[in-house]
Amino acid sequence: MVNDTRPVKLEIRNLNISYGGQAAISGVNLSIREHEIFGIIGPANAGKTSFLKAINRMDMFDRKMRVEGDILFNGQNVREWRNIYALRSRIGVVFPLPVGLPMSVYDNVALSARLRGIKEKAELDLIVERCLTRAALWDEVKDRLDTLGSLLSGGQQQRLTIARALSQEPELLMLDEFSIAVDPVTTMRIEDVLKELKSEMTIILVTNLVQQARRLADRTAFFLDGECVEIAQTEALFTGQASDPRTQDYVEGRFG
């Protein structure tokens, strides 16, 4: 397969996640290649969000969350990264509910650059415009960059969140059901953006819309009750070639 020529960006080995003894992810193995859009589908409670949180070590902020197993980012175990802030800055995350920080639109997008120590106005301007443009938000906010990010509409805030994630210039972009708060037209625009971004970064797309996975993902994994039931070329999953009947049922909308 063509995929095999690309280097592995993220490798997960025997990942187990539990919350206070309650398993959320059990025994997941998978590897994601560079410049791949990797889709993850599955019903609620399948462990998709926990999976993403383990990758950028957000488990540190949740005392109940326990992570076991290996997560290799660029071949290096994320649990052994000494500078975990550097790790997080290389991974962009977009969660289902948009978070417009209560600062201006401009400051929202410039924040990551400022955290990295960039101070020159011209450079910040450039980053802000580029990221907002890519997130399909520039035209709507270019005349009011000083309004509060938290006062934008839900869909705009989600694109702002995406712009902020892009401003990190991440190697890996993780999107968790980003389209929940976004209207269909905007969703399509963001999807187009993601297709372009693929040439620059690796993308993990967790989605509850199986058709979205079909439109975007090169390969798709089906998670169910904390297990990774199946990983396959996306087209195969949707053309009746799923090897597990549960996957077949899910993509055809018979449950979930």
Next chain:
Amino acid sequence: MFAATELNRKNQRTEKLVRILFVLMAGLLILPVLIILTTLVYKGGGILSIDFLFTHPTNGMTEGGILPALLGTIWLVVVALLISVPLGIAAAIYLSEYAPDNWGTRLINLAIINLAGVPSIVHALFGLGAFVIFFEFGTSILAASLTLAIMTLPVVIVATRESLQAVPHAFREACWNMGATRWQTIRRVVLPNAISGILTGVILEVSRSAGETAPIMFTGAVFFSPFLPQGVMDQTMAMSLHLFVVSTQVPNVPEDLPYGVALVLIGMVLIMNSVSIAFRMHLRGKKKW
């Protein structure tokens, strides 16, 4: 079909009654404030003048102004603020943003609650023992302000912690996700949005420390002093103690003098509160989510 049934009418009557009751109870709160203020203005308003504020007491404190007490209270409050605000905010930031949920943290929280419950006279004696005698600050503004600061610290800590906690957790996570450290997150996202609540804590503290008498009377405030305080090691007169003194300790004080002193004391607190509230509204108008 939509005619009111007996039950509907009964519910509506109860609703009206309950509402009136609540309004009355809330309205009653205004009453003591009004009575205090009108009494003070009525009985003490006449004595107020620029001279009253800016001259020394004379003739065994039965005449003259209140300048040393007024300046003394300002000294005491400002020095106490300089101590308790940085300390309180730092402690609250630790408790809200860093502290793990373990027995150590619970112990600290317990200490804060207990500190808030300690009667002011006990604080006074502690201040006397610790600052005046043990640290050898003597009876001074420094010792009195330290005592006031310790006494008001719980207010600052609790108010600060609560306003930090009021900043949605999602903001912090979004920031952490970008690779920000805890401190970067606090400085850029949490503190700017908690500042108005923190100010409330400071307002409360100012009002409290300006009016306290017990903690300062053994530690730094004096019955009478012909001198104005020059530094933190000086003793000073203070408004609250002066009010106590002219009301109960000095014979032949004209009736309007204590009322005038009380009016100035309340006026100081009200002015400080209004300035802070105005500042707070200004900040709140700018920050929204």
